[in-house]
Amino acid sequence: MLEFTLRRLSATIPVLLGILLIAFVVLYMIPGDPAQTIAGPRADAETLARIAREMGLDQPLHLRFSSYLGRIFSGDLGHSAVSGKPVLESVVEKLPYTLKLAAFAMTFSIIFGILAGVISAITQGRWLDRVCTVFSVAGISIPVFLSGLVFLYVFAVKLRWFPTSGFAADNSLMPFILPAFTLGIRSAAFLARIVRSSMIEVLNQDFIRTARAKGLSPARILFRHGLVNALIPVITVIGLDLSSYLNGSVIVETIFDLPGIGRFAMDAILQRDYPVIQGIVLLGAIVFIMVNLAVDLLYAWINPKIRDEMLGKTAR
Amino acid sequence: MKKLLRNLTFAGWLSFIGILLVLLVAIFAPLLTANDPMETDPMRRLSKEEGFPLGCDQLGQCVYSRLIYGARLSLIIGFSARLSALLIGLAVGLAAGYAGGWLDWFLMRVVDMFLAFPSLLLAIAVSMVMGSGIKTVIFALAIVGWAEMARIIRSAALELRSAEYVVAARTLGASHLRIVLTHILPNCLPLITVIFTMGMATAVLSEASLSFLGLGVDPSLPTWGGMVASAKDYMLRRPELVAYPGLCIAFLVIVFNIFGDELRDILDPSRKGNW
Numbered sequence: 001m002l003e004f005t006l007r008r009l010s011a012t013i014p015v016l017l018g019i020l021l022i023a024f025v026v027l028y029m030i031p032g033d034p035a036q037t038i039a040g041p042r043a044d045a046e047t048l049a050r051i052a053r054e055m056g057l058d059q060p061l062h063l064r065f066s067s068y069l070g071r072i073f074s075g076d077l078g079h080s081a082v083s084g085k086p087v088l089e090s091v092v093e094k095l096p097y098t099l100k101l102a103a104f105a106m107t108f109s110i111i112f113g114i115l116a117g118v119i120s121a122i123t124q125g126r127w128l129d130r131v132c133t134v135f136s137v138a139g140i141s142i143p144v145f146l147s148g149l150v151f152l153y154v155f156a157v158k159l160r161w162f163p164t165s166g167f168a169a170d171n172s173l174m175p176f177i178l179p180a181f182t183l184g185i186r187s188a189a190f191l192a193r194i195v196r197s198s199m200i201e202v203l204n205q206d207f208i209r210t211a212r213a214k215g216l217s218p219a220r221i222l223f224r225h226g227l228v229n230a231l232i233p234v235i236t237v238i239g240l241d242l243s244s245y246l247n248g249s250v251i252v253e254t255i256f257d258l259p260g261i262g263r264f265a266m267d268a269i270l271q272r273d274y275p276v277i278q279g280i281v282l283l284g285a286i287v288f289i290m291v292n293l294a295v296d297l298l299y300a301w302i303n304p305k306i307r308d309e310m311l312g313k314t315a316r
Numbered sequence: 317m318k319k320l321l322r323n324l325t326f327a328g329w330l331s332f333i334g335i336l337l338v339l340l341v342a343i344f345a346p347l348l349t350a351n352d353p354m355e356t357d358p359m360r361r362l363s364k365e366e367g368f369p370l371g372c373d374q375l376g377q378c379v380y381s382r383l384i385y386g387a388r389l390s391l392i393i394g395f396s397a398r399l400s401a402l403l404i405g406l407a408v409g410l411a412a413g414y415a416g417g418w419l420d421w422f423l424m425r426v427v428d429m430f431l432a433f434p435s436l437l438l439a440i441a442v443s444m445v446m447g448s449g450i451k452t453v454i455f456a457l458a459i460v461g462w463a464e465m466a467r468i469i470r471s472a473a474l475e476l477r478s479a480e481y482v483v484a485a486r487t488l489g490a491s492h493l494r495i496v497l498t499h500i501l502p503n504c505l506p507l508i509t510v511i512f513t514m515g516m517a518t519a520v521l522s523e524a525s526l527s528f529l530g531l532g533v534d535p536s537l538p539t540w541g542g543m544v545a546s547a548k549d550y551m552l553r554r555p556e557l558v559a560y561p562g563l564c565i566a567f568l569v570i571v572f573n574i575f576g577d578e579l580r581d582i583l584d585p586s587r588k589g590n591w
Contacts, residue, residue, distance in 0.1 A: 011425065018429040029445055137577075141569035143521055143541075145528045146562035149548055153555055247436035251525060255548075269440055269531065281441055284434040292432075 004300050004307050012293050016286065017069075023282045024068050027274065028061075077279035082271050087279035090264060097260035101252070102245045104173075104180030106238070109188035114234070116188070117195025118227065124200060132192060139189025144248050148182040148255040179256040183248045187241045194237055199230040232303065239295035246284045328578035334571035342387040351378035353385040353538045373543070373557060374550055382538035383560055389539050390568060393450060394519040397457035398512055401519075404458065405465025406501075406508070412466070413473025414496055424470070430463035436525060443531050450533050453526060457519050465511055472507050476500045506583035514576035517569045524565045540565045 043051075059067075071078075077087040120132040155178060156162045162178050202208065203226050211221045249262030257263075261280060268276035300307035324332065341348065357376035364371040370379040412423040430438075442456040476482060477500070485495050526532040527541030535542050540561040547557035 011428070014425050015428045015432065018425065019432060022429060022433075026441060026445060137570060137573055138566070141517065141521070141573050142566045143524050143528070143544075143562070143569070145525065145541075145544060146558075146566060149544070149551065149558050149562070153551055153558075157552065243432075243434040246434040250436060250440075251529070254529070265437060265440075266529065269444065269529070272444070274444070277437070277441055277444070281433060281437045284437060285429075285432040288432045288434070289428075 001301060001307065005297060008293060008296055008300075012289060016289060019282065019285045019289070020069060020072060021065070023278055023285075024065055027278050072282075077282065078275040080268070080273055080276050082268075082273045082276075087276050090276070091261060091280065091283060094259060094261050094264050097258050098246075098249050098253070098262060100176055101180055101183060101249060101258065101260060104176050105184035105187070105245060105248075106241075108180060108184035109186075109191055109241075110238070112184070113188040113191025114195050114227075114231075116192035118199060118222070120192065120196040121199035121203065121230075122222070132196075136189040136192045139185045139192075142185075144182060144186065144251050145255060147185060148179070148252055151178050151182055152255060175256070175258065179252045179258060182256075183245065183252045186248065187237075187244060190241070191234065191237060194233055195230060198233050199226060202226050202230045232299075235295055235299060239292050242291050243284060243288050323582045324578060327574055331571040331574035331578065334567065335575060338387050338568055338571070339391065341384055342391050345384045345388055349378070349381040349384050351381045353378060353381035354536060370560060371554070371557075374546060377538075379543075379557060379560060382543060383540070383564055385538040386540045386543065386561065386564065387568075389450075389533065389537060390520050390523060390565075393453055393457070393523045393533075394516050396454045397461065397519045397523070398515050400454060400458035401461035401465055401515065402508065402512060404462035405469055408462070408466040409469025410473050410496055410500060410504075413470040414477055414492070414500060416474070416477070420470070420474075423466070427463045427466050427470075430459070431467075433460075435460045436522065439522060439526060440529070440531055443526065448531065448534060453523060453532050456526070457522055460522065461515060461519065465515070468507065468511055469504060472504050473500055476503055479503075510576060510580045510584055513572060513579055517572035517576065520565065520572065521569050 075088055077091075079086055080090065083090075116132045116136065120129045123129045163175050208221060208225055211225050216225075246262070249260060250265050251262070252258075253260045253262035254266045265277060265280045267273075268280070355377060357372075361372065361374060361376050363376070370383070373379050373382070408423050408427065412420040412427075439456040439460050442459055443452045446452040446455065473496075479499075482495060482499050485499055490498075523532060523539070524541030524544075527535075527539040528545045530542075530545060532539060532541060535546070543561035544558055544565075547554070547561070551558050
């Protein structure tokens with residue numbers, strides 16, 4: 001396990017550094033002079049030079065990169081070019097909305113995804129399986145913005161079950177239900193596919209036949225022996241899903257007017273607030289890498305067979 | 317190819333016909349439309365005039381013409397983006413898988429980096445740096461899509477590398493380039509066809525999302541994503557204006573997904589049922 005952990009880490013750290021390098025290069029390539037942005041359009045050459053010196057813009061690139069790394073590791077993601085607020089502070093402020101949204105979406109997608117996958121697997125080839133397959137293909141294919149607008153129109157405008165936009169100040173959960181449903185459909189559909197195929201694979205194995213021959217009840221076989229084993233690949237999928245939630249939240253929070261990270265990113269995009277966008281993209285990538293590292297380690301810890309397999313080949 | 321046609325299921329045929337249909341619509345768009353998709357007229361704003369089969373949008377543009385021409389942009393952008401992603405993915409994947417060792421390690425870490433970025437946000441950042449335009453959208457989608465392709469092609473190349481005929485070719489003194497081009501690449505072709513088709517669905521969807529957010533091509537151009545975005549402000553009065561382009565996107569993505577699935581089951585049965 002220690003060897004595996006070290007191997008996995010040795011693959012992770014260069015990736016993290018590479019991501020920081022890409023983020024740095026992108027920030028450097030962005031049109032416009034940052035000193036000019038801060039000083040305003042009418043600043044004279046002397047002021048510009050002073051600000052550039054203060055910001056370290058006159059130093060060679062590799063020195064700027066190392067000081068950039070230092071800032072990132074001390075938690076400084078830069079300041080918004082529009083409001084001047086530290087990016088990290090704004091992100092922390094908006095994080096609860098997006099987390100709540102993602103948590104709801106995830107709960108929804110796990111429940112429906114696993115349910116649909118299991119139903120599909122046990123009715124394999126019959127009409128119920130077909131129905132589930134149609135729904136999962138549709139769920140994967142229909143764009144988030146379309147389903148979001150349709151739900152908004154049907155449930156909020158026509159039926160008035162939900163508020164049309166914004167979140168209530170009284171901390172109620174109602175405004176989150178529709179957006180979370182919208183956000184969760186895609187991953188529910190993905191999950192259903194994966195649960196279906198891994199469930200079918202597990203149910204065809206010898207130990208299931210043995211369990212059946214022993215006379216265990218079908219429900220017990222399905223859940224204790226089948227589902228528990230079929231769920232292993234699901235852990236990875238949930239880890240990989242993380243960035244699809246961040247992507248989706250940009251669209252969903254814009255449509256439903258929720259003040260979370262996605263909305264924050266979208267506002268920054270519309271205002272061309274480069275430091276904010278760069279900070280959010282970077283943060284998204286770092287969280288993604290960390291979660292997937294954790295998932296892989298958890299995975300290898302639960303299942304030594306996978307650990308050996310991964311060590312035998314190259315560490316991912 | 318013969319094997320493919322024989323093994324296609326009913327759903328497979330339907331999706332194939334669906335793709336063909338959209339392709340024909342895109343090619344013959346000028347013949348199918350009477351109105352200029354870009355011609356605006358404030359007098360026709362949101363009207364349902366004679367001669368405009370689906371009415372007009374908020375700028376008085378013919379919705380039907382824009383839908384038809386939208387097929388062109390979706391297919392052109394999706395296809396070009398996938399092709400660019402494929403070329404990068406092939407080069408990186410074949411090099412990493414065939415060479416192995418430190419080159420493999422290094423290239424796969426680069427792939428990991430690109431996979432870690434949230435794809436939509438990365439595409440947005442790229443298109444902001446480059447300024448809007450068709451080329452930018454293609455480039456942004458290629459940047460987002462190549463890593464996944466490289467990873468899949470790499471694992472195929474890694475397996476083929478130790479195949480007997482490859483070892484034999486090497487013993488006979490064939491150069492590495494020759495082995496990769498004449499032995500490894502042709503054997504990857506079925507896999508490439510599968511990931512290309514499935515990726516078309518993702519590319520069409522991403523292009524629509526970018527256009528919806530106003531970060532795709534020039535908003536005056538007829539894109540389905542852009543049409544949904546502009547129609548959503550008038551959703552209470554004319555909800556069908558959101559539905560038409562939305563359903564077009566969903567249709568194209570669904571047929572590519574189903575057809576890609578079918579291709580995978582036929583050409584690459586070992587991965588059946590996986591994504």
